[in-house]
Amino acid sequence: MSFKHDLFSQFARVGKALSNGNRLEILEYLAQTERSVDDLAKVSGLSVANTSQHLQQLRQVGLVTSSKIGLKVYYRIAGDDVVNLLKLLREVSERHLADVNQLVNTYLTVKDELEPVAREVLLERVKQGLVTVIDVRPSEEYLAGHLPGAINIPPDELEQRLKDIDSQQEVVAYCRGPHCVYSFNAVQQLRNAGIQASRLEGGFPEWKSAGLPVELTV
Amino acid sequence: MSFKHDLFSQFARVGKALSNGNRLEILEYLAQTERSVDDLAKVSGLSVANTSQHLQQLRQVGLVTSSKIGLKVYYRIAGDDVVNLLKLLREVSERHLADVNQLVNTYLTVKDELEPVAREVLLERVKQGLVTVIDVRPSEEYLAGHLPGAINIPPDELEQRLKDIDSQQEVVAYCRGPHCVYSFNAVQQLRNAGIQASRLEGGFPEWKSAGLPVELTV
DNA sequence: CTAGTATTCAATAGATTAATTGAATACTAG
DNA sequence: CTAGTATTCAATTAATCTATTGAATACTAG
Numbered sequence: 001m002s003f004k005h006d007l008f009s010q011f012a013r014v015g016k017a018l019s020n021g022n023r024l025e026i027l028e029y030l031a032q033t034e035r036s037v038d039d040l041a042k043v044s045g046l047s048v049a050n051t052s053q054h055l056q057q058l059r060q061v062g063l064v065t066s067s068k069i070g071l072k073v074y075y076r077i078a079g080d081d082v083v084n085l086l087k088l089l090r091e092v093s094e095r096h097l098a099d100v101n102q103l104v105n106t107y108l109t110v111k112d113e114l115e116p117v118a119r120e121v122l123l124e125r126v127k128q129g130l131v132t133v134i135d136v137r138p139s140e141e142y143l144a145g146h147l148p149g150a151i152n153i154p155p156d157e158l159e160q161r162l163k164d165i166d167s168q169q170e171v172v173a174y175c176r177g178p179h180c181v182y183s184f185n186a187v188q189q190l191r192n193a194g195i196q197a198s199r200l201e202g203g204f205p206e207w208k209s210a211g212l213p214v215e216l217t218v
Numbered sequence: 219m220s221f222k223h224d225l226f227s228q229f230a231r232v233g234k235a236l237s238n239g240n241r242l243e244i245l246e247y248l249a250q251t252e253r254s255v256d257d258l259a260k261v262s263g264l265s266v267a268n269t270s271q272h273l274q275q276l277r278q279v280g281l282v283t284s285s286k287i288g289l290k291v292y293y294r295i296a297g298d299d300v301v302n303l304l305k306l307l308r309e310v311s312e313r314h315l316a317d318v319n320q321l322v323n324t325y326l327t328v329k330d331e332l333e334p335v336a337r338e339v340l341l342e343r344v345k346q347g348l349v350t351v352i353d354v355r356p357s358e359e360y361l362a363g364h365l366p367g368a369i370n371i372p373p374d375e376l377e378q379r380l381k382d383i384d385s386q387q388e389v390v391a392y393c394r395g396p397h398c399v400y401s402f403n404a405v406q407q408l409r410n411a412g413i414q415a416s417r418l419e420g421g422f423p424e425w426k427s428a429g430l431p432v433e434l435t436v
Numbered sequence: 437c438t439a440g441t442a443t444t445c446a447a448t449a450g451a452t453t454a455a456t457t458g459a460a461t462a463c464t465a466g
Numbered sequence: 467c468t469a470g471t472a473t474t475c476a477a478t479t480a481a482t483c484t485a486t487t488g489a490a491t492a493c494t495a496g
Binding site: 036037049068073 | 441444
Binding site: 006017019028063181 | 221222223224225226227228229230231232233234235236237238239240241242243246279280281296297299300302303306307308309310311313314315316317318321322325397399
């Protein structure tokens with residue numbers, strides 16, 4: 001039965017693409033917004049050549065696509081199903097790998113204190129004007145798409161912009177995903193400043209792939 | 219930022235477990251029912267030692283669990299989330315890898331001719347007694363759990379048992395999953411015999427992980 | 437047409453992986 | 467206690483993977 005064998009080998013190619021931490025990190029960046037090779041090399045801290053090779057592996061199994069615009073080659077995630085696959089990979093890892101739990105509990109201390117806000121719940125509260133939503137990602141990622149009405153405060157600017165935030169209203173922060181530290185740190189800082197703050201469940205890619213409305217800065 | 223790096227490395231461990239075709243095949247068998255090591259070695263065609271090593275890799279990342287009963291060590295899938303991860307891995311592969319499409323279209327010829335029956339639709343029709351459901355898996359797997367009211371006809375027995383099937387009623391066949399050839403072949407054989415036949419969407423593991431009712435032979 | 441930039445290619449070294457083989461371990465049945 | 471069975475361990479080989487380096491390619495701006 002060669003068909004069965006060949007088929008599983010093909011599925012394994014996709015698994016192999018997900019078998020390297022650097023590639024997973026690149027995929028998370030691409031889940032926020034499309035990026036050029038050297039842009040990705042910069043944010044990931046890898047060499048350009050190395051980044052390029054990882055991107056080609058991802059492209060070969062169809063997880064990302066690319067196109068040349070001007071001088072640069074831009075890569076983007078191939079579809080929402082890829083975002084969902086990454087989400088599920090993280091969830092399975094968190095559920096079944098003790099090491100992940102340990103890491104998460106060590107670094108993301110807010111985690112235990114409060115359940116994150118569900119997406120639909122937040123959407124409802126935003127419509128009613130009951131909550132301030134803060135996007136704690138670098139501004140490039142914010143500009144490429146964000147939650148409706150969210151204001152952008154990159155991690156290193158939060159300190160000085162704390163006073164601009166209406167301390168009477170509840171604040172919900174989000175960033176790249178369920179394990180991105182930015183929003184955890186932001187919630188901590190906000191609470192220290194006496195503001196009622198919590199985190200959104202997941203991050204921007206999960207929001208978008210759930211089919212919820214997204215705002216673009218024009 | 220070592221946390222980020224460590225975390226992605228952990229996720230990559232799970233990806234690595236999914237990066238080998240033989241392991242994916244083993245996981246598909248375990249998604250049907252728990253099995254002992256040499257049982258798995260037999261159905262997969264691998265050596266016992268090799269099978270054991272693959273199983274240990276799967277266990278190390280928590281995708282399967284094991285327990286010793288009598289002389290044998292039985293392995294089973296760790297949870298429904300793992301079944302869903304495999305499902306999504308297949309779907310992403312099929313959607314983005316041209317080679318998978320080519321394989322599927324070459325070997326699973328019924329595929330194009332008719333859309334599979336949705337799970338909820340089938341459940342409704344079964345309740346109304348409108349359809350005969352055939353489980354085209356080896357009897358061990360059938361015995362460990364099957365669709366309510368389904369009768370078991372292993373692939374190599376279908377030929378001689380064709381005459382036992384009520385040719386007036388519609389037949390729906392299923393087996394291990396969306397790419398398992400048994401149900402495709404069965405539909406073909408049934409149609410050649412003048413019986414109205416179609417396939418269930420997905421297979422038994424997908425049915426079960428969707429939370430639909432499962433029947434156990436006592 | 438030329439200089440400069442962005443990306444990819446090619447070659448390499450060190451590490452990891454899959455499969456094979458044979459031995460070691462753990463356990464059960466008699 | 468012993469023989470037999472099921473599984474795991476250990477060592478090996480061939481193949482594959484990651485990251486680095488430096489060169490090659492493709493393209494744009496001037």
